[in-house]
Each structure stands twice: as structure tokens, then as C-alpha cells.
Amino acid sequence: MSASPEGAPMSWHMPTTVDEVLRLKASKPDATVVAGGTFLGLVIRQGLLDSDEWISLQNVDELRAFGTAGDLSAGAMVTHRRIETEPAVRRDWPGVAEAFGVVASPRVRNVATIGGVLADADYASDPPAMLVASRAVAEVASVRGMRRVPIEELIVGHYETELDDDEIITRVLVPRPTGSAAYRKLRTRSREDRPAVSVAAVRETGGVRVVVGAVSDRPRHYPDICAEWRPGDEQSTREVAAAYADRIPCLDDGRGSAEYRRQVVSVEVRRALMQVSR
Numbered sequence: 001m002s003a004s005p006e007g008a009p010m011s012w013h014m015p016t017t018v019d020e021v022l023r024l025k026a027s028k029p030d031a032t033v034v035a036g037g038t039f040l041g042l043v044i045r046q047g048l049l050d051s052d053e054w055i056s057l058q059n060v061d062e063l064r065a066f067g068t069a070g071d072l073s074a075g076a077m078v079t080h081r082r083i084e085t086e087p088a089v090r091r092d093w094p095g096v097a098e099a100f101g102v103v104a105s106p107r108v109r110n111v112a113t114i115g116g117v118l119a120d121a122d123y124a125s126d127p128p129a130m131l132v133a134s135r136a137v138a139e140v141a142s143v144r145g146m147r148r149v150p151i152e153e154l155i156v157g158h159y160e161t162e163l164d165d166d167e168i169i170t171r172v173l174v175p176r177p178t179g180s181a182a183y184r185k186l187r188t189r190s191r192e193d194r195p196a197v198s199v200a201a202v203r204e205t206g207g208v209r210v211v212v213g214a215v216s217d218r219p220r221h222y223p224d225i226c227a228e229w230r231p232g233d234e235q236s237t238r239e240v241a242a243a244y245a246d247r248i249p250c251l252d253d254g255r256g257s258a259e260y261r262r263q264v265v266s267v268e269v270r271r272a273l274m275q276v277s278r
Contacts, residue, residue, distance in 0.1 A: 013053070013055045014058070021168060028055070033055045034055065035076060035115050035119070036116045063076045065171070066078050068088040071174060073171060095200065099183045124195060125214075134174050134200075135150070135175050138169050138171070155218045177202060182275035184272050185197075197213075215250045232277050237270055238270060240270075241269035241270035245266035
């Protein structure tokens with residue numbers, strides 16, 4: 001037991017197994033779960049988060065499990081750096097390795113985790129767009145059991161997921177891709193590595209999945225627009241890019257206006273589609 005800066009009691013829990021974590025979360029649904037802690041540090045400094053109960057995942061070795069034998073399987077505590085540098089990921093999931101490899105700096109990537117970036121649901125983070133484009137799925141657990149949630153359904157708004165109060169992400173599964181992938185990221189502020197616009201495109205048998213991130217409350221994917229794309233056809237590529245720019249409800253913030261973002265979305269979707277056409 002320690003004290004918060006305001007003097008209120010603060011409890012810091014350090015479980016060593018997933019079962020312990022789930023029991024704690026069931027008994028303390030308002031407790032804040034800490035994975036890498038990189039994003040939590042930002043929101044705490046901005047005064048957006050104040051919690052008296054904390055559950056650290058640092059000592060839960062089960063959550064660091066990693067495998068590439070079938071699907072890419074990454075426990076919630078697997079770091080961005082591990083995903084970025086793992087030879088099998090770079091070979092078989094190059095789009096995923098690229099998206100994780102452009103997050104901030106190596107110093108941050110050595111700490112930030114795949115479970116944390118999804119649970120934070122930060123609209124201006126890199127990996128979610130690529131994970132949605134790659135049809136990734138999160139395994140979510142509570143004392144009530146385990147379920148699988150597509151990343152496309154997991155993030156529902158600004159810093160908001162569809163997780164229940166007693167649930168945590170335990171693992172992320174990414175299917176082995178059948179085609180090429182591209183990740184594009186535009187930064188507008190030289191002192192910040194967070195994207196103003198990001199685009200992930202993944203070729204599939206008979207089609208493509210295009211996901212745009214960092215411009216709205218969650219990654220945006222429009223299957224009906226993607227269905228109009230014809231590989232190698234410049235006209236359909238431009239039409240798909242323009243349709244994405246028209247439909248996405250872009251936001252205004254310090255990284256760019258909604259109108260600027262719409263223009264960039266059109267350009268970057270077109271470029272991503274050109275990349276996966278090769």
C-alpha cells in the first residue's frame with residue numbers, strides 16, 4: 001500500500017499468474033491494469049486518468065508467450081520490439097512487423113506491448129490499423145471464461161473498447177497472410193512520432209482490406225468500397241481512395257484539420273493500393 005500524490009490510499013497489485021489477475025479484476029473492476037505503461041504515463045500526466053487501484057502485468061510470464069508455427073500468436077505482454085525484430089514475423093508478416101516498427105522509438109518499443117496498445121484504444125497509435133487489416137483477433141478472459149473478439153470489433157471509440165470491466169486481453173492472433181501488405185504513416189509534427197494519418201492495406205485472395213487509422217475515433221474499414229478495387233487499375237484505385245476520404249468522419253486536432261486529413265487519406269490510400277498491386 002502506498003499513497004497517491006493527492007494523499008489518497010493507492011493499492012498496487014503484482015500478480016504472477018493470469019488466474020490471479022482475473023480474480024483481482026473480478027473483485028476490483030475499477031482497477032487500472034498496467035501492461036507496458038507507455039500510454040498510461042501520457043494520460044496520467046494530462047490529468048485524464050486517476051485511479052486508486054492498479055494491477056501490474058509485469059510478473060505474469062504466461063502473457064509473454066510467443067509463437068509463429070501457424071497464426072502469429074502474441075501474448076498480451078509481448079513488446080512491440082519483439083514483434084518488429086522477430087525474423088519469422090519479418091518474413092511471414094512483414095506488414096505487421098513494419099507497423100510495430102514505426103512506433104515512436106526503440107526505447108518505447110522495448111516497453112510498449114501488443115495487449116496494452118489495443119486496450120488503450122488510442123486513435124493515434126500505429127498497430128491497430130494493421131491488425132484490423134490483417135483480421136487479427138484478441139483473446140479476452142475473465143473469471144467467467146474466454147472469448148475471441150476481432151480487433152475490428154474490439155475498439156469502439158476514443159480510448160474505449162468493448163471489454164467488460166472484469167475482462168483483460170490475454171493474447172492476440174494474426175492469421176498468416178496470403179498476399180502482400182503495406183503500411184503508410186504521415187507525421188505532421190516533427191517532435192512527435194504519432195501519425196496524423198495511417199493506412200494499412202493487405203491483399204487477400206480475390207480482394208484487399210484497407211484500414212485507415214489516426215483520423216477518427218477508431219480504425220475505419222469499408223468492405224463495400226474495397227470490393228470496387230481492381231488490382232493494377234489506376235482508375236479504380238483512385239476511386240477507392242476518394243471514396244474512403246469522402247466517407248470517413250475525420251477529426252480536427254493538433255496534428256491536422258479534418259479537411260487536411262481527408263486530402264491525405266485520398267493520397268495515402270491510393271499509394272498503399274499501388275504498393276500491394278506489385
